[in-house]
Amino acid sequence: MEADKGRLFAHSHPQFEMSTDSSVAAAGKKSGWLDRIERVGNRLPHPMSLFVIGAVVVLVLSQIADWGNWSAEKTVLQEAPGGTTAKQVVEVTATGLLVGDGAFWTIENLVKNFTGFAPLGVVLVGMLGIGVAERSGAIGALLKVGMLLTPARLLTPSMIFIGILSSMALDAGYVVLPPIAAALYKSVGRSPLVGLAAAFVGVSAGFSANLFITGLDPMLAGLSSEGAQILDSGRSVAATANWWFMIVSTIVLTLVGWAVTAWIVEPRYANSDAALGGPSPLTEEDLQARTISPGEKRGLKVAAVVLIVFLILILRLVLPEGAPLSGKAHAPYDDFDRWVKAIVPLLFFCFLLPGIAYGIAAGRIRSDHDVARMMGKTMADMGPYIVLAFFAAQFVAFFKESNLGEMMALSGGQLLAAVSMPAWLLIVGFIVLVMFANLFIGSASAKYGFFGPVFVPMFMQGANISPELTQAAYRVGDSCSNIITPLNPYMVIILVFMQKYMPRGGIGTLIALMLPYALVFAVVWTALLVLWMMTGLELGPQGPLEYTSTP
Numbered sequence: 001m002e003a004d005k006g007r008l009f010a011h012s013h014p015q016f017e018m019s020t021d022s023s024v025a026a027a028g029k030k031s032g033w034l035d036r037i038e039r040v041g042n043r044l045p046h047p048m049s050l051f052v053i054g055a056v057v058v059l060v061l062s063q064i065a066d067w068g069n070w071s072a073e074k075t076v077l078q079e080a081p082g083g084t085t086a087k088q089v090v091e092v093t094a095t096g097l098l099v100g101d102g103a104f105w106t107i108e109n110l111v112k113n114f115t116g117f118a119p120l121g122v123v124l125v126g127m128l129g130i131g132v133a134e135r136s137g138a139i140g141a142l143l144k145v146g147m148l149l150t151p152a153r154l155l156t157p158s159m160i161f162i163g164i165l166s167s168m169a170l171d172a173g174y175v176v177l178p179p180i181a182a183a184l185y186k187s188v189g190r191s192p193l194v195g196l197a198a199a200f201v202g203v204s205a206g207f208s209a210n211l212f213i214t215g216l217d218p219m220l221a222g223l224s225s226e227g228a229q230i231l232d233s234g235r236s237v238a239a240t241a242n243w244w245f246m247i248v249s250t251i252v253l254t255l256v257g258w259a260v261t262a263w264i265v266e267p268r269y270a271n272s273d274a275a276l277g278g279p280s281p282l283t284e285e286d287l288q289a290r291t292i293s294p295g296e297k298r299g300l301k302v303a304a305v306v307l308i309v310f311l312i313l314i315l316r317l318v319l320p321e322g323a324p325l326s327g328k329a330h331a332p333y334d335d336f337d338r339w340v341k342a343i344v345p346l347l348f349f350c351f352l353l354p355g356i357a358y359g360i361a362a363g364r365i366r367s368d369h370d371v372a373r374m375m376g377k378t379m380a381d382m383g384p385y386i387v388l389a390f391f392a393a394q395f396v397a398f399f400k401e402s403n404l405g406e407m408m409a410l411s412g413g414q415l416l417a418a419v420s421m422p423a424w425l426l427i428v429g430f431i432v433l434v435m436f437a438n439l440f441i442g443s444a445s446a447k448y449g450f451f452g453p454v455f456v457p458m459f460m461q462g463a464n465i466s467p468e469l470t471q472a473a474y475r476v477g478d479s480c481s482n483i484i485t486p487l488n489p490y491m492v493i494i495l496v497f498m499q500k501y502m503p504r505g506g507i508g509t510l511i512a513l514m515l516p517y518a519l520v521f522a523v524v525w526t527a528l529l530v531l532w533m534m535t536g537l538e539l540g541p542q543g544p545l546e547y548t549s550t551p
Contacts, residue, residue, distance in 0.1 A: 047446035051391035062402035066096030117393035119222030129348035131378025133355030163202020173203035191269035208475035227456030230405035243540030299362030303354040413461025434477025
């Protein structure tokens, strides 16, 4: 999803696009293997086309499987006389989708597949509120204040921590944090490139971690649910499923990023000349980036009051027994708490109300027309995601209706069971696979749209790995390598900021700056997830580690 928004940023900020073209070309020959990755990635079809190709392959393969009488066996529990249960072997056969009733289903359900695609509605609803908070300036002002209030000795951990939290917004973290971080480091006699790196690693390598539920959580939960339901139609994944793990990840990554900066990255630039990324004098532009206007101060005060009132209201709706958001959603059949089921609407209002309050107090919103315009622009920016979701929905629906997904999960699961690989090793292998794929396909939603329907049910069947755990592993792999893939569309933005202080630097310089973070984050974050598995603790509310079939 972040990659989809990055392309839109380049269109709305042409100065970044123009400045980067020449620098990329100049640095390309020096990038070596990174340059080769960039060329291969650029030759891949658009993610939309990848889903179209995948859907066509599924259609053709489903018909071949139908004509060839392909099948797989699964064991289910059936009620026996006397209230007992007994195991029964059921044969799963392929359904062809190119002729007869299968072809009719394919055509008839084209719209239904799209409108019923789980990640679509939840992402758009959440982004409506987040978009108002971002476009009114509330999120940018909050990030700026947080950085400017940071003591000099805590600059690095604060930059990384605030960068990780910035994933609550759209692309505000990439735009607001790097220039301020560079200016702050300059003001205390440190290399601005180190400040830039600290902000970038938090925003990008820590993209999936956060202390709060963000727009990414319901999107991934929806895709995980789609994958789980290939094998278990009653299984769904809560948007809060990885919350506890992501909170701990935020703290761990902040500390690890601090250590990498202090011990590896900063010593390279501490004694360098200004032209090579070392400390340099402050400019007027740097000073302006560090100021907070009276309107921003007033807006943040009002927004804080509105947010506190809203949170108190939520507590009143959740805590008292019998309150609208207390208890189970559909007891006794649903394990989800009501507030968990309502997390996306709550997320919507949590950003919308403070965003409107800030905009009014800061003079950014003068009428309801301004709010509607901000929402409209947010939805326009989500256009690439909506297009991608349409074709991803067809791919997932075809995969499920043809029974190829279930058959693949059963066969792959049986293979995994026969090999008897430990669950932690499967998770580590999956993380490495996602990290490698991230070098060539930048879109987080596109990658998980492919991986989810395959690996979620396969791990459920073969290793009793829960969809929630597979999702957490995906988040680790997808985030760590964001800062070293040339296909990250935000890379060009960071490159332009870097060249302000180091004009001769290129993509190779930026990758070399960020590579230590990527390697250490990959090792530590993976180890954290493996250790978490050993504790047996849930990954979050309704976030089990092991899969149990829905009764």
